[in-house]
Amino acid sequence: MVSILPRIVDHDERRRQVVGIARNILLEYGLEKLTVRRIAESANLSTAIISHYFRDKRELMLFIFLDTLEIAESRFAQAVEADLSTTACLQTLLPTDQESRNNWKVWIAFWNMTLTDREFRQQQVARTENTLRMIRGLLDRNAHPRSTDENEKDVEERRIFAVLVGIAIQAIHDPESWPVEQQSRVLESEFGRFADMTR
Incomplete structure (x- = not known):
């Protein structure tokens, strides 16, 4: 039986990815359209995963x-x-x-x-x-x-x-x-x- 190893996630890289996508959304649509849901959809991630890296939208905005x-x-x-x-x-x-x-x-x-x-x-x-x-x-x-x-x-x-x-x-x-x-x-x-x- 072949065992499948869990995929190792580079958390710093994932955080940078989220920030980069959020920054692009901000530039294209403005700060008022910057939502966790929109970021999650653009990153092809769940909102729960986004929330794992940032407590809330304000923390994400501060990071950007x-x-x-x-x-x-x-x-x-x-x-x-x-x-x-x-x-x-x-x-x-x-x-x-x-x-x-x-x-x-x-x-x-x-x-x-x-x-x-x-x-x-x-x-x-x-x-x-x-x-x-x-x-x-x-x-x-x-x-x-x-x-x-x-x-x-x-x-x-x-x-x-x-x-x-x-x-x-x-x-x-x-x-x-x-x-x-x-x-x-x-x-x-x-x-x-x-x-x-x-x-």
């Missing part, structure tokens, strides 16, 4: 939110590690390709949650502060002549971040007026003094 922020941070970190110019590194934070556009769409979709849900808000603030630290490291890496005053440094980093967010929001909502070239031109105009920092 954090995963998206990690993707964006990773892109920026890789550009810095590759020793790209300051502006090239900053451009990784803009919606210049399909992955980064999707990241911004997901992030924007969750903005209301960051206003109404304490954990979402705390995560958003923490990730923003981490991005500001990365921007600071980028500027310091290039020996950019900056004030030694910590308050002035903080203002400069927050100004850079605010400009990036402003460009990205315009590019997501009005992509025809804000193609990649336009985003780059505005960024270069704002941070033209970084142009000589290409490594």
Whole structure:
């Protein structure tokens, strides 16, 4: 008699699969259409299996939110590690390709949650502060002549971040007026003094 071994399930892989499918549903239909049933049907899984990996829809949404922020941070970190110019590194934070556009769409979709849900808000603030630290490291890496005053440094980093967010929001909502070239031109105009920092 042939014994059939139970199939070994990679739980981390299954969780990533569910998150990926949920993220695609969010991008195609919006947050209001993101339901456990729809995710289960798309993944060809039962709702019970989805519930095994995530306690409820809110936990799943938080996981998507954090995963998206990690993707964006990773892109920026890789550009810095590759020793790209300051502006090239900053451009990784803009919606210049399909992955980064999707990241911004997901992030924007969750903005209301960051206003109404304490954990979402705390995560958003923490990730923003981490991005500001990365921007600071980028500027310091290039020996950019900056004030030694910590308050002035903080203002400069927050100004850079605010400009990036402003460009990205315009590019997501009005992509025809804000193609990649336009985003780059505005960024270069704002941070033209970084142009000589290409490594």
